[in-house]
Amino acid sequence: MNVTRPAARGLSAALLAAAVAAACSEPITSTPQRTRNMTAPAMSRVGIPTTDEHVFVLKGEQIPANFTARVAARGGEIVSAQFDIGVVVTRGLSDVEAASLAGTDSVARDYIGRWVPTPDEMRASTAVLPTAIDATSAQPPFAAAFLPLQWNMREIHAPEAWARRSGNLKVKVAILDSGLDPDHLDQNGIIDVASSVAFVPSVTGPPAWADDNLHGTFVGGIVTSNNFGTAGVAPDVTLIAVKVLGANGVGPIGAVIDGIVYATKARAQVINMSLGLYLKKDTPAAGILLSAMTRAVNYAKRHGVLVVSAAGNENKDLEHDKGYVELPCEAGVQICVSATAPGDTRTTYSNYGRNAIDVAAPGGDGPPSVTNWILGPCSSHVADPAFAGCKNRVTYILAAGTSASAPHVSGLGAYLDAQFGGHLDASLLIPIIERTADDIGPRGPDPYFGNGRINVAKALAVGSFEWDKNRGNIRQ
Numbered sequence: 001m002n003v004t005r006p007a008a009r010g011l012s013a014a015l016l017a018a019a020v021a022a023a024c025s026e027p028i029t030s031t032p033q034r035t036r037n038m039t040a041p042a043m044s045r046v047g048i049p050t051t052d053e054h055v056f057v058l059k060g061e062q063i064p065a066n067f068t069a070r071v072a073a074r075g076g077e078i079v080s081a082q083f084d085i086g087v088v089v090t091r092g093l094s095d096v097e098a099a100s101l102a103g104t105d106s107v108a109r110d111y112i113g114r115w116v117p118t119p120d121e122m123r124a125s126t127a128v129l130p131t132a133i134d135a136t137s138a139q140p141p142f143a144a145a146f147l148p149l150q151w152n153m154r155e156i157h158a159p160e161a162w163a164r165r166s167g168n169l170k171v172k173v174a175i176l177d178s179g180l181d182p183d184h185l186d187q188n189g190i191i192d193v194a195s196s197v198a199f200v201p202s203v204t205g206p207p208a209w210a211d212d213n214l215h216g217t218f219v220g221g222i223v224t225s226n227n228f229g230t231a232g233v234a235p236d237v238t239l240i241a242v243k244v245l246g247a248n249g250v251g252p253i254g255a256v257i258d259g260i261v262y263a264t265k266a267r268a269q270v271i272n273m274s275l276g277l278y279l280k281k282d283t284p285a286a287g288i289l290l291s292a293m294t295r296a297v298n299y300a301k302r303h304g305v306l307v308v309s310a311a312g313n314e315n316k317d318l319e320h321d322k323g324y325v326e327l328p329c330e331a332g333v334q335i336c337v338s339a340t341a342p343g344d345t346r347t348t349y350s351n352y353g354r355n356a357i358d359v360a361a362p363g364g365d366g367p368p369s370v371t372n373w374i375l376g377p378c379s380s381h382v383a384d385p386a387f388a389g390c391k392n393r394v395t396y397i398l399a400a401g402t403s404a405s406a407p408h409v410s411g412l413g414a415y416l417d418a419q420f421g422g423h424l425d426a427s428l429l430i431p432i433i434e435r436t437a438d439d440i441g442p443r444g445p446d447p448y449f450g451n452g453r454i455n456v457a458k459a460l461a462v463g464s465f466e467w468d469k470n471r472g473n474i475r476q
Helices: 067-073 095-102 151-155 158-162 215-223 253-265 284-302 385-392 402-418 426-435 456-469
Strands: 048-057 077-082 087-091 106-114 172-177 238-243 250-252 270-273 277-280 306-310 324-327 335-341 359-362 374-377 395-399
Touching: 048 095, 048 253, 048 284, 067 077, 077 253, 087 253, 087 284, 095 106, 106 253, 106 277, 106 284, 151 158, 151 359, 158 456, 172 215, 172 253, 172 402, 215 238, 215 270, 215 374, 215 402, 238 253, 250 253, 253 270, 253 284, 270 402, 277 284, 284 306, 284 324, 284 426, 306 402, 306 426, 335 402, 335 426, 359 402, 385 395, 402 426, 402 456, 426 456
Parallel strands: 172 238, 172 270, 270 306, 306 335, 335 359
Antiparallel strands: 048 087, 048 106, 077 087, 106 250, 277 324, 374 395
């Protein structure tokens, strides 16, 4: 996400002060909360090898029964084992030991990187809701105090849908990110606490999945909200926190893979990954790690789960840049989302490419202001003391980036699925979302907007027709 620090102003100045950048998985010997403790400093978005973790991609997606013993015999341990996709993450093996153990299977040292901006890189002012507010129950989106400032919701035609259709609490969106905030006024009560989990524990919890970075809270608030401050795309759906990044936005690829499988088994209907990491294609490890993530994404798709990823903010041509692969955007069957600026124009930062971009959604661009960027809640658990003001649980921030674009699409997917009790399969959700997008670029699919900028009202209207025509195409 893009970041800057505007001059601070009070809430009476229409929030111009707010600104900021931006059955479960089956571990053999450990629980998700203790598998990884990321204390590494912030680093580049280009992935680098971890110190002692390896990702095994096993042929036939089968994990041998004696695999744990074979790892232990070489002085290592299992971090996680995903039996349904044949992917295992180990710790404590050398490259030679890992290669010997793999035999004819594939193995690569896991890569770690900064998937999102860190709070240390964010310079921001904040603004809070009025203190006199009745927070006894969630409100309809039209009641959100800052809705007049949410140009993004108007641009995707969400208000037209809100006027006619509600959501469904049974529909769940897993936010694979830095966590969520169960205490923020606009997230309290809409998180499935029992299903939420941490693969990289919070340093400011409990809970272990509390958002100590603030990125995940912002992203989740775009999907859905209690609608006191900002409105979310999908009314009355539920969030699941799947914390795969630490307070500095850093995490290994293995944690993201584990998170995808976990969210699928937790019966999420949608998985949102406002994440991005580059891998150099000229290394064998890149192909192996891409294969492992592709298995995870396709596993979710086979189980009817809609996977949505951010395209990334480097203004890269993902179609013709042969040097790098962007994860998770380029892995498996999913929707990869580019960003639009106000007025349905291109942004200066969004990645693009016909092979990668499926649809576009608002991400914001230009000088930081409520007319250019996206509003969302700030986590009260953020670790950076520069954001101590967020601890009041009623603070909001402003951001720009494809991290904001992806949850608009995830919200649409959840809202559409909610019309049918959460029974629509991803194989039906994807074409509806793509086909109902507004073609705002060159005629037909293009490298910058894919099939177009999403249209919530149009998608829900077409979805009702498709449901009548394809009643057999539902999640079992």
